[in-house]
Amino acid sequence: MTEITRAEVCAAACADAWRGAGEVLAHAVGVLPAIGARLARLTTSPDLVLSDGEAFFMSEPPPLGRTAADAGVVESWVPYRRVFDIVASGRRQSMMGASQIDRYGNQNISLIGDWRRPKRQLIGVRGAPGNTVNHRTDYWVARHSPKVFVEKVDVVCGVGNDRARAGKGLRFHHLGVVITDLAVLDYGDDGRLRVRSLHPGVTAEEVRRNTGFEIDTGGATETRLPGEAELRLIREVVDPGRLREREVPLSR
Template identity: 90%
Template sequence: MTEEITRAEVCAVACADVWRGAGEVLAHAVGVLPAVGARLARLTTSPDLVLSDGEAFFMSEPPPLGRTAADGGVVESWVPYRRVFDIVASGRRQSMMGASQIDRYGNQNISLIGDWKRPARQLIGVRGAPGNTVNHRTDYWVARHSPKVFVEKVDLVCGVGNDRARAAGGLRFHHLGVVVTDLAVLHYGDDGLLRVRSLHPGVTEEQVRRATGFEMDTSGATTTRLPDETELRLIREVIDPRRLREREVPVTP
């Protein structure tokens, strides 16, 4: 592979590592990079991972990104929408969602910006975020790491953060994993606070500090790993030959 590794491809393997060794669980991937990551994990470190076409089928071999089950891939089973709620409640699912806002404890907002009685921006709504965060592991993907996303206080709590889970007496199945962004991989310390696990190649601690609306510990941060040759081939030739990943994380000169 002589072509230079892109930031999008670094993010793809960081997302794939989210499902490393996850076992036989349904991968819920929201966004292009999470979808690339889930497929990559299935083809490498997590062969038992269950993938969906995003609608009503489980896929043993999903089609390349941008195509439907009718355009390729191998359908494993049909899953009506009502069954998804049973899977969520059973904990046999691992979700990687987006976040319009997220605070230092991992409280997530995808519903609105501003006062909920008269919001300045209406977003997609609470959706399944509460159920996800109290029933199974939930990770987040942020394509634009900025102070508008990483805020002191979210305008509305959709996904439950560590502080709220503890205040409720400890939610038995509450499990926040990591936050992958276009700059870094973040995780939670023993105190429940977000901290930097790794910086993507070429990213500095100062860049992450400027792009975060609260103080975050960067001590001990490593460098996010690069994809190996097998992973690069799968990303470029099998999973995302149309390079849709670069719509979320563009190649910069």
């Protein structure tokens, strides 16, 4: 077996976020989350519902880069309007990206700078508020850096733990994990991010240096390596084109 890459460690960590999720729709934004959702469906979460990213639910996940038109087995047609019903019902689990995220999990994907005159316009708030108040939301960050992990986000798109606890009507708010190219983070009882595990070869100091706020690394273990069966699925079934290495290169 060839050496296990950092991208494959991240893929297995992403899959673990859906472990035992049951019959919910997996919403995966990015290459590694998409690999993780497919890997979970083929291993620990057989009831997980996948879409092809367009308009179909798939009973057999197609490899990355292919859709229902040329791969996979279609279970049903899903017009866009139905997705809103699924989100509102909570029968969905999302792994989104984050342009900025703070210590409480407030997430920004909208803009950088003053909202009245931003330095950078990003993709907008999109579905982040609805996701974070209706069902579990995890985050994927391809490059862990102080520019992403900031003291205060410029715009709140995804609702963090501090705001959820202070607000009303947010009883379904559920932030899960934040997976990066360096580590897996989760939240302590105080609602703040902490390091759950460090990827092999990564030090606690490296994570602290690349985080723009103080973060607890004291209880960190080492992120697990994918097993042989998982590696075969990643390499031969889910991502034979090795798109994972574009998002998490072999060397940082």
